[in-house]
Amino acid sequence: MTQILKEVDQQLKDLLQKSYSIALFVGAGTSVESGIGTFRGEGQMSYFEGVPPAYLCTVKALEKSPQLCWKFFNHLYSILQKSKPSSSHQFISSWQKEAERRKIVRFNVITSNFDGLLSRAGVEKVQELYGNIDQSICTTCQRLFNTSDIISQPIPRCECGQILKPNFSLLNDYANEKAYDETVAITRGCQIWFLIGTSGVHKHSLTFTQAVKSRPRATLVEINPRDSFLTKYVHFSIKGKAEDILPQFDYVTA
Numbered sequence: 001m002t003q004i005l006k007e008v009d010q011q012l013k014d015l016l017q018k019s020y021s022i023a024l025f026v027g028a029g030t031s032v033e034s035g036i037g038t039f040r041g042e043g044q045m046s047y048f049e050g051v052p053p054a055y056l057c058t059v060k061a062l063e064k065s066p067q068l069c070w071k072f073f074n075h076l077y078s079i080l081q082k083s084k085p086s087s088s089h090q091f092i093s094s095w096q097k098e099a100e101r102r103k104i105v106r107f108n109v110i111t112s113n114f115d116g117l118l119s120r121a122g123v124e125k126v127q128e129l130y131g132n133i134d135q136s137i138c139t140t141c142q143r144l145f146n147t148s149d150i151i152s153q154p155i156p157r158c159e160c161g162q163i164l165k166p167n168f169s170l171l172n173d174y175a176n177e178k179a180y181d182e183t184v185a186i187t188r189g190c191q192i193w194f195l196i197g198t199s200g201v202h203k204h205s206l207t208f209t210q211a212v213k214s215r216p217r218a219t220l221v222e223i224n225p226r227d228s229f230l231t232k233y234v235h236f237s238i239k240g241k242a243e244d245i246l247p248q249f250d251y252v253t254a
């Protein structure tokens with residue numbers, strides 16, 4: 001297990017004690033322990049019927065092969081139904097509760113994950129940038145459905161006739177507008193920006209990280225097994241899996 005360097009550990013401890021506005025950007029690396037593969041990098045999902053999952057989660061694939069895509073979404077949904085929040089999700093939940101107790105003014109959690117596991121671990125007000133698989137949406141009339149109600153259909157359709165899509169952002173799709181706006185506001189006042197288990201390939205994680213970086217007194221901390229697209233922007237890069245590194249911040253939950 002990787003230990004946080006002693007010097008880094010002390011500097012972060014001092015910073016965290018003084019900060020009143022902390023934000024965590026949480027990526028797919030935190031869900032690997034829950035048995036959910038990532039689309040890229042560490043813990044990648046295996047091909048589904050010979051097709052890369054990242055391709056099946058595109059608008060183009062849904063238009064071209066709706067039945068195969070929905071077969072994959074069904075597979076993904078059943079994995080998520082059976083999975084449990086990871087120790088990282090639970091740690092973040094305890095951290096948030098302790099932050100509230102200590103009256104840290106702003107403790108925000110943003111995620112690129114659509115598995116809903118942070119909320120299931122008890123984290124409140126999670127900004128789910130790319131939505132959540134628990135709902136599906138009609139791309140024409142925007143009607144929302146509970147995924148559990150429509151998942152048994154080979155190609156779920158809306159009453160208007162249009163094919164539904166899971167209400168998470170397909171990979172060449174857009175971020176959830178409300179979560180996006182909230183995150184823009186979060187980056188403005190943020191003193192410490194943590195990037196946890198994210199490869200940084202999502203353009204939004206880059207945009208937000210650059211926004212925080214442009215603030216003169218903000219500190220950026222990355223926790224990831226290896227360098228990501230975002231490493232060059234951070235002040236502290238801690239190499240390791242979130243599940244090994246986060247417990248070393250135990251003083252924030254004590």
Ligand SMILES: [Zn+2]
Nearest residue numbers: 138141158160
């Ligand atoms: Zn419709």
